[in-house]
Amino acid sequence: LSGFDVAVIGGGIAGLAHAYAAAKLGRKVVLLERHERARGASVRNFGMIWPIGQPPATLPVALRSAEIWREVLDQTGVPSFRTGSIHAVYWEDEAQVAQEFAAAGPGAGYRVQWLLPEQAMAKSPALRAQGLRGALWSETELTVDPRQVIAELSGFLAERCGVELRYGSAVRAISNGSIETTSGTLRAERIIVCGGDDFETLYPDIFASSGITRVKLQMMRTAQQPAGWLLGPSLAAGLTLRFYKSFEICPSLPELKQRIAAQMPEYDEWGIHVLVSQNGAGQLTLGDSHEYGLEPDPFDKPFIDQLILRYLDTFLQAPDLNIVERWHGVYSKHPDKPWFHARPEPNVDVLTALGGAGMTLSFGLAEQNVREWNV
Numbered sequence: 001l002s003g004f005d006v007a008v009i010g011g012g013i014a015g016l017a018h019a020y021a022a023a024k025l026g027r028k029v030v031l032l033e034r035h036e037r038a039r040g041a042s043v044r045n046f047g048m049i050w051p052i053g054q055p056p057a058t059l060p061v062a063l064r065s066a067e068i069w070r071e072v073l074d075q076t077g078v079p080s081f082r083t084g085s086i087h088a089v090y091w092e093d094e095a096q097v098a099q100e101f102a103a104a105g106p107g108a109g110y111r112v113q114w115l116l117p118e119q120a121m122a123k124s125p126a127l128r129a130q131g132l133r134g135a136l137w138s139e140t141e142l143t144v145d146p147r148q149v150i151a152e153l154s155g156f157l158a159e160r161c162g163v164e165l166r167y168g169s170a171v172r173a174i175s176n177g178s179i180e181t182t183s184g185t186l187r188a189e190r191i192i193v194c195g196g197d198d199f200e201t202l203y204p205d206i207f208a209s210s211g212i213t214r215v216k217l218q219m220m221r222t223a224q225q226p227a228g229w230l231l232g233p234s235l236a237a238g239l240t241l242r243f244y245k246s247f248e249i250c251p252s253l254p255e256l257k258q259r260i261a262a263q264m265p266e267y268d269e270w271g272i273h274v275l276v277s278q279n280g281a282g283q284l285t286l287g288d289s290h291e292y293g294l295e296p297d298p299f300d301k302p303f304i305d306q307l308i309l310r311y312l313d314t315f316l317q318a319p320d321l322n323i324v325e326r327w328h329g330v331y332s333k334h335p336d337k338p339w340f341h342a343r344p345e346p347n348v349d350v351l352t353a354l355g356g357a358g359m360t361l362s363f364g365l366a367e368q369n370v371r372e373w374n375v
């Protein structure tokens with residue numbers, strides 16, 4: 001039997017981050033992924049490393065993660081936009097919340113600043129000027145193309161970090177350090193299962209009693225923008241202020257939520273807020289919606305895309321908004337916790353349900369976890 005110090009199950013960002021952290025400490029690592037390449041949430045997202053969305057309790061993990069991302073991106077040469085983020089506001093109640101966050105945020109560790117309309121336009125010519133009341137600027141966000149980065153990260157782990165990759169290898173059972181896969185059995189001192197939203201294959205009883213659910217998000221991608229047009233900072237607007245827990249430190253948030261619930265109930269019903277990122281090919285990634293439940297609808301809803309595009313039009317002016325791709329992604333989420341951790345055996349960890357923040361949190365969390373292991 002081949003023996004390893006650490007076996008990581010799952011080739012999404014959570015698995016890759018744990019493999020990187022363990023290899024960095026000099027461990028002999030194997031990564032097992034059932035598909036020939038990752039195709040879960042980690043290749044379907046915006047690629048936003050988004051500390052500003054994290055509540056104060058997990059902000060340090062997100063900020064540390066962003067540092068590790070920069071370290072890894074510098075070593076791999078994968079393109080990234082280290083451009084920060086803007087939440088643009090067009091309503092008085094949104095301006096109030098954004099200003100409250102700009103005032104209270106720095107004390108809680110957020111690197112944010114309130115921008116007047118002309119300052120916001122100077123940072124992001126992609127914003128609609130008409131009706132703009134200002135913006136919340138944050139310097140800590142960066143963006144990668146998830147499809148490109150996930151593929152290149154696994155190559156980097158194999159070639160530069162000595163991680164053994166076994167794609168096309170589904171893990172069927174784990175017991176006493178022995179890992180039974182569809183392509184043979186191996187052993188590891190320490191095993192971490194980062195299986196995303198697979199709750200049925202390994203430890204189904206643990207998942208069944210965990211409270212974890214699935215969340216389905218609809219996404220779109222535009223054509224390449226002409227003439228090297230650049231988005232600049234990744235963009236969000238007023239709807240996003242009601243979505244991330246970070247903004248719960250703002251006393252005026254309940255009023256903003258009430259106004260949106262009354263004025264735009266379909267955006268609450270389908271959990272829609274609108275984010276925009278750009279990839280190295282110049283395309284814009286747009287989304288998203290949130291449908292909760294263990295059995296996500298396999299079929300997409302065109303009216304959700306229309307709602308996203310209608311809201312996008314209120315704050316973004318980009319030269320080419322022709323949609324060339326539509327897809328959905330599914331992530332796992334715990335109702336209260338920022339991630340789900342279980343230890344079914346003394347040397348086995350299960351880590352998933354990073355919700356909408358797996359790209360943001362994984363590297364920081366993996367570094368913490370691996371340091372605790374006694375291998």
Ligand SMILES: Cc1cc2nc3c(=O)[nH]c(=O)nc-3n(C[C@H](O)[C@H](O)[C@H](O)COP(=O)(O)OP(=O)(O)OC[C@H]3O[C@@H](n4cnc5c(N)ncnc54)[C@H](O)[C@@H]3O)c2cc1C
Pocket residue numbers: 009010011012013014015032033034035037038039040041042043044045046047048049050169170171172194195196197198201202217218219287288328329330331352353354355356357358359360361
């Ligand atoms: C549309 C969308 C947009 C998002 N946007 C962002 C964003 O901009 N920023 C951000 O921080 N987060 C974002 N997220 C969240 C983020 O994508 C997820 O939190 C993250 O990708 C989860 O990573 P993971 O490794 O846990 O799961 P996954 O990416 O699902 O990977 C799990 C892997 O485990 C493998 N696997 C499972 N079981 C086994 C087994 N038994 N044997 C072998 N392999 C197995 C699966 O095949 C899969 O490849 C978004 C998510 C979605 C869906």
